[in-house]
Amino acid sequence: MDKPPGPGVADAPARFHGLDALRASMMLLGVLLHVACSFQLGDADAGWGYRDPSTSLWATLVVLGIHAFRMPVFFVLAGFFAALVLQKRGLAGAWRERMRRIALPLALGVVLLVPLVEAAFSYAGARALGGGRATLMLHPAWPSGGLAHLWFLWYLLLIGGTALALAGLARGLPSDWRERGTRGARWLLGGSRPGWRLILLVGSTWTVLLTMDHAAIETPSGWWPNWSALALHALCFGVGWLLHGAPEAWPELRARWKRRLATVALVLPLHLLLALVSFDGLRRGEDRTWAFAAAHLCMALVIWQSALGGMGAVEQLSRTERPFVRWLVDASYWVYLVHLPLAVHVVADLRGWDASASVKLVACTVIVLGLSLASHAAIRAVLGARVVR
Numbered sequence: 001m002d003k004p005p006g007p008g009v010a011d012a013p014a015r016f017h018g019l020d021a022l023r024a025s026m027m028l029l030g031v032l033l034h035v036a037c038s039f040q041l042g043d044a045d046a047g048w049g050y051r052d053p054s055t056s057l058w059a060t061l062v063v064l065g066i067h068a069f070r071m072p073v074f075f076v077l078a079g080f081f082a083a084l085v086l087q088k089r090g091l092a093g094a095w096r097e098r099m100r101r102i103a104l105p106l107a108l109g110v111v112l113l114v115p116l117v118e119a120a121f122s123y124a125g126a127r128a129l130g131g132g133r134a135t136l137m138l139h140p141a142w143p144s145g146g147l148a149h150l151w152f153l154w155y156l157l158l159i160g161g162t163a164l165a166l167a168g169l170a171r172g173l174p175s176d177w178r179e180r181g182t183r184g185a186r187w188l189l190g191g192s193r194p195g196w197r198l199i200l201l202v203g204s205t206w207t208v209l210l211t212m213d214h215a216a217i218e219t220p221s222g223w224w225p226n227w228s229a230l231a232l233h234a235l236c237f238g239v240g241w242l243l244h245g246a247p248e249a250w251p252e253l254r255a256r257w258k259r260r261l262a263t264v265a266l267v268l269p270l271h272l273l274l275a276l277v278s279f280d281g282l283r284r285g286e287d288r289t290w291a292f293a294a295a296h297l298c299m300a301l302v303i304w305q306s307a308l309g310g311m312g313a314v315e316q317l318s319r320t321e322r323p324f325v326r327w328l329v330d331a332s333y334w335v336y337l338v339h340l341p342l343a344v345h346v347v348a349d350l351r352g353w354d355a356s357a358s359v360k361l362v363a364c365t366v367i368v369l370g371l372s373l374a375s376h377a378a379i380r381a382v383l384g385a386r387v388v389r
Contacts, residue, residue: 016084017321017329018314019077024332026074029066031339031372034149035365036062038124038347039357047219050124052347056357064275065268067216068299069306071152075159075233076307079240082160087244091168098160106153109337116341117148124348149340151220158225159234163241182245189239189246194256201239202300208232209296215278217299236307243311253312260309264302271298334379335372342368 037048039059044051086094147154170178189197211228212218220226243249274295281288318325347364355363 015321016315017325018318019080019311020329021318021325022310022314023074023077023081024329026070026077027332027336028328028369029070030149030336031343031369032365033063033066033070034340034343035347035368036066036361038344038364039361044125044128049121050128050344050348052351052357052360054355054357054360059357059361060276061272062361064216064272068268068271069264069302071217072232072236072303073307073310074152075156075236076240076243076311078156078160079163079237079242080244080311081240082163082237083241083244086164086167091164091171094164098157098164102153102156102160105337106150106157109150109153110147113150113337113341114146114148117344120341120344120348124344127348127351146221147223148221149336154223155220155225155230155233158230159237162234163237185242186246186248189242189249194252198304201304202297204235205232205300205303206297208235209300210293212296214282215275215292215295215299236303239307250312250315253308254316255312257309257312257316260305261313263305264309267298267305268302271295271302274298331373331376334376335369338375339368339372342371346371 036059038050038052039055040048040051040063041055041057041060042051082094082098085097089097170181187193188200208228208231209217211231217232218226218229220229274291278288278291278295281291343364346367347360350360350364353360
């Protein structure tokens with residue numbers, strides 16, 4: 001029996017298990033990313049205010065590699081699911097869902113989680129100086145009172161709210177205008193022109209990436225938007241939104257996922273090498289604009305081959321529900337919200353362990369992930385599945 005043409009059509013499944021799992025994977029990769037930050041080369045800085053005595057190039061490559069695609073892919077999926085919610089629940093229902101799933105966790109997180117993150121870094125700083133008490137040891141440039149890892153919720157509100165507002169305004173346009181817009185999106189993202197689509201996506205993304213300060217995606221920290229990061233994630237969100245309404249694209253995505261992910265496997269190491277060259281030039285005060293530009297070109301290609309290849313792969317291989325995967329999917333949002341204080345605290349607690357950075361990185365990741373999942377199971381048992389999903 002042939003599979004349906006893809007998401008966004010009338011006979012599409014009630015739940016996209018593969019896309020759900022891919023989105024959860026991007027969330028859970030954040031645990032590994034943030035644990036690895038404490039083991040990367042270099043001194044503690046405003047980007048990450050703690051370093052373990054054991055550091056390694058491998059941890060640095062893990063950080064740069066995951067950071068090159070994780071959040072862009074997540075925002076592509078966020079755009080797809082935002083359009084899906086709008087289709088299913090209407091404009092009012094979509095606004096209610098954003099308030100429940102994004103605005104409320106953000107408000108609670110700023111009050112409860114961000115102080116815990118700052119306390120964890122304070123504790124880690126005290127451990128680095130030989131103490132064990134959580135005195136105020138934040139890096140001087142750390143944005144105290146900022147958003148920490150919850151910045152993505154704020155950007156989801158800004159970008160998703162704008163998308164819903166535009167969707168509401170579009171309802172007042174003449175029907176033939178809306179039809180032209182739909183045809184344009186389907187022409188742009190349809191499967192008949194994958195080469196032109198890739199050139200357009202990579203070119204526009206590269207243009208945005210060139211406005212960054214260094215050869216990596218800038219991580220926002222406060223309420224005032226970082227315009228480069230906002231533009232990048234808005235672009236990704238918008239493409240995901242349009243993909244929901246372009247069923248013609250999905251047969252081609254499912255057919256070419258292997259070559260797309262093979263491209264990622266080839267280009268990502270090149271991006272890492274160029275990024276290291278660019279960062280080394282920055283440290284030495286040398287002009288290596290060529291490495292900066294080339295690293296971002298590789299990153300733009302990695303972003304879209306990861307997003308389109310990953311979405312095609314899961315739609316081809318994972319269209320049925322698997323209980324354990326479903327449980328991880330439901331837990332992933334909670335895990336990402338609560339893991340960061342643990343990620344800093346656990347690494348600091350194991351500071352005195354005489355082991356290699358790679359061993360400590362794996363051990364700390366397993367511990368943080370286990371504790372976060374256990375907290376999800378406990379809260380779910382007390383409050384019920386719908387509250388913490």
